[in-house]
Amino acid sequence: MLITRHAEARALLADPRYVPPPVRQDAEAGTLAWLRAQVSRFSSGQVHAERRRLLTALLATLDAGTLRAAARALTLEREGAWRGVPATVLGVALGFDGDRRLAEAVRAAATGYLSGEESPEADAAVTELVRLAAAAPPGPVARISLLLQAHAATEGLIAGALAHAGPGGGVDALLHETLRHDPPLTATRRVHRETGAEVVIDLVAANRDPDVFGAPEAFDASRGETPHLTFGAGVRPCPASRHGLALAAGVLEALLTLEER
Numbered sequence: 001m002l003i004t005r006h007a008e009a010r011a012l013l014a015d016p017r018y019v020p021p022p023v024r025q026d027a028e029a030g031t032l033a034w035l036r037a038q039v040s041r042f043s044s045g046q047v048h049a050e051r052r053r054l055l056t057a058l059l060a061t062l063d064a065g066t067l068r069a070a071a072r073a074l075t076l077e078r079e080g081a082w083r084g085v086p087a088t089v090l091g092v093a094l095g096f097d098g099d100r101r102l103a104e105a106v107r108a109a110a111t112g113y114l115s116g117e118e119s120p121e122a123d124a125a126v127t128e129l130v131r132l133a134a135a136a137p138p139g140p141v142a143r144i145s146l147l148l149q150a151h152a153a154t155e156g157l158i159a160g161a162l163a164h165a166g167p168g169g170g171v172d173a174l175l176h177e178t179l180r181h182d183p184p185l186t187a188t189r190r191v192h193r194e195t196g197a198e199v200v201i202d203l204v205a206a207n208r209d210p211d212v213f214g215a216p217e218a219f220d221a222s223r224g225e226t227p228h229l230t231f232g233a234g235v236r237p238c239p240a241s242r243h244g245l246a247l248a249a250g251v252l253e254a255l256l257t258l259e260e261r
């Protein structure tokens with residue numbers, strides 16, 4: 001079943017009978033499949049609630065303003081080469097070393113982390129992340145999962161916003177409308193716990209539902225914050241929307257500053 005309407009998407013995301021498609025639990029330690037079996041994102045019920053609590057506690061130790069300033073400074077330092085900046089800034093805030101190996105391992109593991117596609121490269125990257133996490137405080141799986149969740153979504157948001165950036169208008173307004181109009185994650189999936197029925201929620205369509213958004217196809221940064229579903233909703237919305245926005249805003253501010261020079 002494909003869900004395209006905003007109200008139906010919200011109702012489904014709030015229904016605890018619909019859970020993420022299960023992931024295999026028999027993988028060798030240190031591999032991509034092993035990591036996916038340990039994290040909040042792909043678990044459900046009580047296990048999900050407990051893992052999510054740990055993530056929320058970790059995220060509460062990170063200050064969005066500090067992330068924004070650090071993302072801005074690193075993008076300026078790298079003279080606009082912004083790819084890898086969100087992962088590095090977040091990694092440092094989570095206690096990792098900020099060298100290039102971290103961003104490289106995050107990049108190599110992130111696609112398979114979301115899709116489930118296993119590969120020797122992704123397994124090697126997860127092993128490297130576990131090694132890098134061992135040098136820092138407790139909760140390695142939670143900290144790695146934050147980096148992997150953050151990577152593609154935040155970089156996708158920045159790339160989307162850059163495509164719409166123009167003179168005038170603030171960075172924050174630009175990001176809010178980019179989230180609605182061009183969500184970096186375009187769909188999410190659920191499975192009914194009892195019947196096994198599969199559902200795809202089309203976030204692009206839900207964010208352009210004419211019952212909720214006037215002139216939905218138009219990119220209009222003056223809308224400000226809207227009830228888009230790009231950060232999910234219900235049982236398991238993105239716990240780091242403020243962090244993602246802060247990282248993206250810092251990078252964009254630096255890019256606009258460099259452009260003006």
Ligand code: HEM
Nearest residue numbers: 040041052146149150153154188230231232236238240244
């Ligand atoms: C900036 C762009 C971002 C977008 C658009 C985004 C979007 C989402 C969405 C839609 C979900 C829910 C998926 C579902 O319901 O199936 C989600 C979950 C999650 N996001 Fe984000 N995210 C972003 C950035 C981040 C960042 C920066 C972090 C970490 C610092 C993060 C960490 C997470 C985690 C850990 C979950 C899983 C929550 C759970 O298991 O309950 N996200 N994100």
